[in-house]
Amino acid sequence: MAQNPNMTHLKISELIVLPPLWIRCDGSDPEHTYWLGAEPLKAGSKITGISFHMVKCDGPTADKTCFVNLEELKTAHKVKHHSSIVTTKGFAQYELISAAAMDDTILGCESNISIDITWHTVDKILQAPPLCSAATLNIMLESGDPRSPVYPLYRELQFLLALAEGLKTGVTEWPEPLEAQPAFELVQEFLLDLKKKLDGCCVSGNKNETESIKSDTAAVDSSIKSIFSERGDLDFAEQLWCKMRSVCSYQELVECLTLVIKFLEHGEIQPWIHQGSSSLLSKLIQQSYHGKVEAVSLSGITPIQMLLEIGLDKMKKDYVSFFIGQELTTLIYLDYFVSTSVDLQEQVHRLQKLHHMLEIMVSCTVLLQFKHENLFPLTQTCLKYYKENPLNEKQVFQLPIRPALVKKFYQNDHPEMWKVDITSGHGQKEVKTTWQVSANPPVEHMISSNIGLFCDSTVNGSSEERMYFVAKAECSQVHFT
Structure with missing residues (x-):
């Protein structure tokens, strides 16, 4: 009324x-x-x-x-x-x-x-x-479904997150090791193998090394092998990360890095690394080329930061390799996610976003048999959302499709x-x-x-x-x- x-x-x-x-x-x-x-x-x-x-x-x-x-x-x-x-x-x-x-x-x-x-x-x-x-x-x-073909990469990311949290709080909660063999032994074997190759005593072993790296990333499901597998161009720092991501204590981490620096200082190895890396370890490696490695105090948060840096470098390249290899985007669009101009914590946060997008693409490929014509627009939607918003695994991403497809x-x-x-x-x-x-x-x-x-x-x-x-x-x- x-x-x-x-x-x-x-x-x-x-x-x-x-x-x-x-x-x-x-x-x-x-x-x-x-x-x-x-x-x-x-x-x-x-x-x-x-x-x-x-x-x-x-x-x-x-x-x-x-x-x-x-x-x-x-x-x-x-x-x-x-x-x-x-x-x-x-x-x-x-x-x-x-x-x-x-x-x-x-x-x-x-x-x-x-x-x-x-x-x-x-x-x-x-x-x-x-x-x-x-x-x-x-x-x-x-993310994190054990049935996912990229679950090994998820566990690798969890280790990286534990390091980032330890860097922030001063207390590192070490996850369960990814390998049964202690990280120190893996690193030692790796360095000795490189030394032998440098000495010319061993020209074989490339195949075993490649297989070891692949096994480190673990049993990639057969249905996804064609679109996601370990890169074949891992440099020294990245291969070292593959050995050290099973570190389960601060003391073991210090022992591993001490051994690496010792080998570099004595010129027992001459490892190669990708251009563009700004990690502390990469700088030490570049110095070793000239026969002089500056002293680094492996105390406090320095060892954690060193390992976090090489892990970040390696995993960024993993995600970039997938998205560009599948022609889902270009490096220009990924620049925000792999930028080194922000602090380490923000770099880790952006890496989480890349992983979430990877899980979505892989799930749509494996479970729904999506092809490039569907994955490409979905990738653009995810990239746009994550450039403007924080990580949100509750976010519902939408994609217009033809009903016949599913x-x-x-x-x-x-x-x-x-x-x-x-x-x-x-x-x-x-x-x-x-x-x-x-x-x-x-x-x-x-x-x-x-x-x-x-x-x-x-x-x-x-x-x-x-x-x-x-x-x-x-x-x-x-x-x-």
């Missing part, structure tokens, strides 16, 4: 457009109403009417025979709104890859890849989306959500009826003693019956003019 300009007896001098009003209901009425809503209709600053909404919910149920018939829905809409012509629009959401559905023993892993599909002209309730529909892929991926992953599966919008009228006089089924409660406050029953997930076409919630949203309008 307060919004109606025709109610002159209320003597409201100036009408103020009120915000939408929503009332949360407990669903205890016969129609199980959970929301009532009202919002003003406007033409400029003038109030022309009120639109009322009602949301009703039922469930959960596995009995699809109780679902309403589409023609009945359309007829009810026409009668209620005195319409002769209605249009229908469908929406379906399918879970393509769910960590929980694949293996519910992996606690805390919330990775999920789903697809939203919309289309016009719905033929029947729970209709499978036509291949000409518009579709958007939703990707939320947490149809085999959902064609025999049950949707997480399916709904139809029945619409008539135009502009402000448009009215809509929405009918929806979903595997999750459609409203947060929905009370049901059987709410746990819907959790029976299906994976890639399982024939198990799912529990569904049914919701219906209707509207009506009152016009003042």
Whole structure:
């Protein structure tokens, strides 16, 4: 009444457009109403009417025979709104890859890849989306799944993060070593092998060294070998990192670096390193070329920083090699992520972003068999987001795709959500009826003693019956003019 300009007896001098009003209901009425809503209709600053909404919910149920018939829905809409012509629009959401559905023993892993599909002209309730529909892929991926082909690289990154944290706090929590053999022994063998090669005593061993490096990065899954494997151009510092990433104490770290510096000082090795490295170890190596290595005090945080620097250099090149090797971007676009103009902590943070993007690309390649034409735009989306935002593994990255590309992953599966919008009228006089089924409660406050029953997930076409919630949203309008 307060919004109606025709109610002159209320003597409201100036009408103020009120915000939408929503009332949360407990669903205890016969129609199980959970929301009532009202919002003003406007033409400029003038109030022309009120639109009322009602949301009703039922469930959960596995009995699809109780679902309403589409023609009945359309007829009810026409009668209620005195319409002769209605249009229908469908929406379906399918879970393509769910960590929980694949293996519910992996606690805390919330990775999920789903697809939203919309289309016009719905033929029947729970209709499978036509291949000409518009579709958007939703990707939320947490790093660190042991089943991922790049899990060894993730563990390598965790070691790097432990070093960065130790540099910041002064206390290093050493992770479980990546190799069974002590890091000091690995480093010693590595240096002695290089010394032998320099002395000309051993010309073989290249093959074994390469195999050792590859085994250090660990069992790359056969399905991903073609797109991600250890680089073949590791320099001395990078190979040293591969040996020392199994260091499990500060004392062992100091012993390893002391041994390396000793070999450099005595000229027992003449290692090569990539250009552009600014790490302290790289500077010592360059000095060794001229027969003079400055004294370095291996105390305090210096050893931690030295190891962190060579690890950063190595892992940056790993990620750059992948993204450029797969022609997903160029070095110009990666410059922000591998820049050395920021402090070490920020460099590590940006490296985490690169790893998260890598996990997304590899998952889409292995699980969904995506090709370059799909991975390229997805990479650009991720790069743009991470240039402007901090690391966020809860972020949902979206990619428009053709439904045919992933149809085999959902064609025999049950949707997480399916709904139809029945619409008539135009502009402000448009009215809509929405009918929806979903595997999750459609409203947060929905009370049901059987709410746990819907959790029976299906994976890639399982024939198990799912529990569904049914919701219906209707509207009506009152016009003042």
